Amino acid sequence: MKAISVLTSGGDSPGMNAAIRAVVRKAIYHNINVYGIYQGYAGLISGNIKKLELGSVGDIIHRGGTMLYTARCEEFKTLEGQKKGIEQLKERGIEGLVVIGGDGSYKGAQKLTEHGFPCIGLPGTIDNDIAGTDYTIGFNTALHTVLDSIDKIRDTATSHERTFIIEVMGRHAGDIALWAGLAGGAETIIIPEIDTTIDDVANRIRQGQERGKKHTIIIVAEGVCSGMEFAKQLKEKTNLDTRVSVLGHIQRGGSPTAFDRVLASRLAGRAVELLIEGKAGRAVGMEKSEIVDYSFDEVFSMPHKIDESMYRLSKELSI
Numbered sequence: 001m002k003a004i005s006v007l008t009s010g011g012d013s014p015g016m017n018a019a020i021r022a023v024v025r026k027a028i029y030h031n032i033n034v035y036g037i038y039q040g041y042a043g044l045i046s047g048n049i050k051k052l053e054l055g056s057v058g059d060i061i062h063r064g065g066t067m068l069y070t071a072r073c074e075e076f077k078t079l080e081g082q083k084k085g086i087e088q089l090k091e092r093g094i095e096g097l098v099v100i101g102g103d104g105s106y107k108g109a110q111k112l113t114e115h116g117f118p119c120i121g122l123p124g125t126i127d128n129d130i131a132g133t134d135y136t137i138g139f140n141t142a143l144h145t146v147l148d149s150i151d152k153i154r155d156t157a158t159s160h161e162r163t164f165i166i167e168v169m170g171r172h173a174g175d176i177a178l179w180a181g182l183a184g185g186a187e188t189i190i191i192p193e194i195d196t197t198i199d200d201v202a203n204r205i206r207q208g209q210e211r212g213k214k215h216t217i218i219i220v221a222e223g224v225c226s227g228m229e230f231a232k233q234l235k236e237k238t239n240l241d242t243r244v245s246v247l248g249h250i251q252r253g254g255s256p257t258a259f260d261r262v263l264a265s266r267l268a269g270r271a272v273e274l275l276i277e278g279k280a281g282r283a284v285g286m287e288k289s290e291i292v293d294y295s296f297d298e299v300f301s302m303p304h305k306i307d308e309s310m311y312r313l314s315k316e317l318s319i
């Protein structure tokens, strides 16, 4: 393999830069040229592709976002778009591609591999919603950001003896809500994977107040409903006034944690090795601290699960 390429696609996440850096450095270490594709699959189609050197990825390991920018690209979902992309790569003598993104980005990488162009996927998303890895790149950093906000909101919630509803990201997955809720000592965690009724929540708030709790913190995953919608339903049921905090895009930014930088570096290093070994159509992940890889089909067929024992524990600890 003489030349490979790397792109970031879909939603950005902290640690993508550390992954790009590791792809570039590992490839150059093995005397392979590396090209950066800017703006995801859109840049692949339009040929926004530049050769990267060791110095191109200097001073980015600690930065959030992605130096290659990211985009969503409808044209790439078509066969014509995919063929244009492959032409751009072949024109430059590029023989492999590392795609850093979520499951939509994996679908694109799978298509290219099916057309004979070797791709490897790395899980880059804060949502932790990709199967075949215990953690996605960016999840840990997002968790720290959410936790910092919960801690701050707790201060004001206690002072005013208020109930706060905090809406967090996660798309269809409840991982951010569950982990941040457990770490932040939230009274109630509402996630898509587990049905919770407004009556359950109202009862828990009532029991807490009877026991003398000064505040209540409720974490709502965006995959269930918005924080405002939840506050409305709670008000209708209990007449309780709440304050709603929507954390929004701050969860996507910030300097990646040590965990995310190490994860990104390890997964990216393995991605380059797989291409050197002649493998294609695989997604790299980490399970029980071991670096693993699965075919894209395996990743799509495995359900993403949350750890229900963590959910039960959070309920036991917040009585």
Ligand code: ADP
Pocket: 009, 010, 011, 041, 071, 072, 073, 074, 075, 076, 077, 078, 101, 102, 103, 104, 105, 106, 107, 108, 109, 111, 125
């Ligand atoms: P994420 O990768 O974070 O899940 P998206 O679902 O928006 O984000 O996917 C990112 C990009 O991947 C899309 O804009 C599109 O270019 C490409 N993509 C998504 N699904 C497919 C598909 N079925 N076939 C080809 N490309 C796809």
